[in-house]
Amino acid sequence: MTHVLRERAERQFAAELAALADSDRLPRPPQWQLSPQAVVTYLIGGTLPNGVEITPKYIGNRRLMEIAVATLATDRALLLLGVPGTAKSWVSEHLAAAISGDSSLLVQGTAGTSEEALRYGWNYALLLAKGPSPEALVPSPMLNAMRNGRLARIEELTRIPADVQDTLITLLSEKTLPVPELGIDFQAVKGFNVIATANNRDKGVNDLSSALKRRFNTVILPVPDSLDEEMRIVRSRVDSLGKVLELPDLPPADEQIRRVVTIFRELRNGVTEDRKTQLKSPSGTLSTAEAISVMSNGWALASHFGDGTVTAGDIAAGLLGAVLKDPVQDRAPWQEYLETVVKERDGWKDLYRACRALD
Numbered sequence: 001m002t003h004v005l006r007e008r009a010e011r012q013f014a015a016e017l018a019a020l021a022d023s024d025r026l027p028r029p030p031q032w033q034l035s036p037q038a039v040v041t042y043l044i045g046g047t048l049p050n051g052v053e054i055t056p057k058y059i060g061n062r063r064l065m066e067i068a069v070a071t072l073a074t075d076r077a078l079l080l081l082g083v084p085g086t087a088k089s090w091v092s093e094h095l096a097a098a099i100s101g102d103s104s105l106l107v108q109g110t111a112g113t114s115e116e117a118l119r120y121g122w123n124y125a126l127l128l129a130k131g132p133s134p135e136a137l138v139p140s141p142m143l144n145a146m147r148n149g150r151l152a153r154i155e156e157l158t159r160i161p162a163d164v165q166d167t168l169i170t171l172l173s174e175k176t177l178p179v180p181e182l183g184i185d186f187q188a189v190k191g192f193n194v195i196a197t198a199n200n201r202d203k204g205v206n207d208l209s210s211a212l213k214r215r216f217n218t219v220i221l222p223v224p225d226s227l228d229e230e231m232r233i234v235r236s237r238v239d240s241l242g243k244v245l246e247l248p249d250l251p252p253a254d255e256q257i258r259r260v261v262t263i264f265r266e267l268r269n270g271v272t273e274d275r276k277t278q279l280k281s282p283s284g285t286l287s288t289a290e291a292i293s294v295m296s297n298g299w300a301l302a303s304h305f306g307d308g309t310v311t312a313g314d315i316a317a318g319l320l321g322a323v324l325k326d327p328v329q330d331r332a333p334w335q336e337y338l339e340t341v342v343k344e345r346d347g348w349k350d351l352y353r354a355c356r357a358l359d
């Protein structure tokens with residue numbers, strides 16, 4: 001176990017990646033560390049011919065991962081689109097780790113992202129002392145990816161101002177980055193491509209221009225289909241987060257996971273799982289990612305302050321925090337859900353009491 005709180009994927013899963021590379025006999029696109037098939041196995045999980053287990057990273061439709069990986073082997077970039085918490089950033093990191101062996105070439109998109117973050121900047125001390133020179137140039141992650149034939153990642157592409165987004169159009173179509181100050185062009189090396197993520201809910205913030213959209217293949221990551229699938233995601237992520245944080249082992253908390261995921265799904269969908277009762281949805285996204293944190297908080301509470309099993313009392317606080325995003329507006333739908341669904345459901349009395357106790 002290392003002391004780093006969050007290892008990059010290529011380090012955390014170095015053993016799996018090495019085992020995949022060892023057994024991989026299929027052709028690899030230029031500069032790829034693995035064949036497209038092996039990259040998908042890394043993402044979806046499986047057992048290698050030599051018995052090595054590859055843990056699943058993405059739990060969901062294999063075909064979506066095949067489309068994403070195949071796109072990166074073409075000259076089009078990949079756009080992962082979806083509501084918050086659908087594993088867009090997670091998949092993007094693992095794709096870069098498996099394909100380039102490096103997930104660190106990352107630009108975080110914000111309203112303040114400048115052209116420099118996508119192109120290059122200058123070391124002003126050197127620039128003043130010596131004038132424009134290659135040594136004074138500070139490359140962006142994008143430029144580094146171009147020069148080394150790697151994947152660059154852009155997080156939250158649609159938050160970047162439209163004129164800055166336009167910088168990407170030439171970069172993606174010409175695969176060239178001119179530096180007029182030095183009279184040179186950097187030309188992308190084979191292996192270079194871009195994975196961007198964007199949030200469905202940001203629509204209209206800075207919608208992608210149609211010119212830029214054409215440079216991307218879009219893969220939509222859906223919210224999990226079924227209760228069971230969503231439970232599997234939460235269980236596997238909570239387990240591995242707990243290991244990294246070295247939380248004391250606890251008996252599996254499947255019953256609590258089932259309840260948290262059920263509540264999230266019902267409120268998100270505006271109807272109970274049995275489809276019999278219509279519900280009002282609160283304003284928050286209630287994503288799988290938030291269900292994961294409610295459960296890890298519950299685990300920490302149970303192991304440090306509880307009796308060693310995750311109880312209703314350990315998940316109630318996290319649950320309320322996730323549901324009551326807007327303390328005024330979200331109160332009514334939550335109260336109604338609590339009184340008409342949670343209170344009446346068989347075996348849920350403890351959870352009802354724990355939630356009421358916090359109100």
Ligand SMILES: Nc1ncnc2c1ncn2[C@@H]1O[C@H](COP(=O)(O)OP(=O)(O)O)[C@@H](O)[C@H]1O
Binds near residue numbers: 058084
């Ligand atoms: N289908 C899934 N398979 C595996 N993990 C998932 C899935 N959906 C969500 N997660 C988990 O949810 C967490 C948040 O995902 P993230 O990539 O940050 O979401 P996004 O970027 O889409 O908002 C991650 O820890 C990820 O492991």
Ligand SMILES: [Mg+2]
Binds near residue numbers: 088089090155197
């Ligand atoms: Mg994200």
